[in-house]
Amino acid sequence: QKEVEQDPGPLSVPEGAIVSLNCTYSNSAFQYFMWYRQYSRKGPELLMYTYSSGNKEDGRFTAQVDKSSKYISLFIRDSQPSDSATYLCAIARISGYALNFGKGTSLLVTP
Amino acid sequence: GAVVSQHPSRVICKSGTSVKIECRSLDFQATTMFWYRQFPKQSLMLMATSNEGSKATYEQGVEKDKFLINHASLTLSTLTVTSAHPEDSSFYICSASGGQITDTQYFGPGTRLTVL
DSSP, rough: OOOEOOOOEEEEEEEEEEEEEEEEOTTTTTTEEEEEEEEETTTEEEEEEEEEEEEEETTEEEEEEEEETTEEEEEEESSGGOOEEEEEEEEEEOOOOEEEEOOOOOEEEOO | OOOEEEEEEEEOOOOOOOEEEEEEESSOOOSSSEEEEOOOOOOOOEEEEEEETTOOOETTTOOOTTEEEEEEETTTEEEEOOOOOOGGGGEEEEEEESSSSSSSOOOOOEEEEOOO
């Protein structure tokens, strides 16, 4: 079993829709959760990071962590065509820095 | 802030040659740098972790004699792919961290390596 599972999609939504992206993880030792956005042939760009269960909001983005279920989510409100990219969840153990990445979900927002 | 650069962005080389990729943190001191490899439509796979002034820690299955990593300063790490072969063709991405446990990793733009 991989440490981080993420549905690769692709996910296609109309402009303005609410997007929900999810990952599950297997080891409760992971305490540090991130979402990255990666455009084609570019390096990942950090969107959100959090260390605790609950919600964290930043503009149109909300990161949600449920440690009891080992489930993390990223919500994008009022999605725009410019949000079309691959979204990667990443987790880390509290005692180290190496990230475990999900496979990434490819998102397409159509005008 | 938190800008990481990589050079070159693309490189094409012949089989058997060595290629060096540089990763620089432009506006912060990176005590820890990471090197990842990403195949098409795949996620990032950690290759190694390097701390400034010490030897890199390689992930299982990554040949340390083939992928030489040097982290000589707080702003520069290099990855040298020695005796490259076509199967080494990939997208190599570095990231840098300030080293504090709450620091995040900031990624470079990646280097596309093609070995003919």
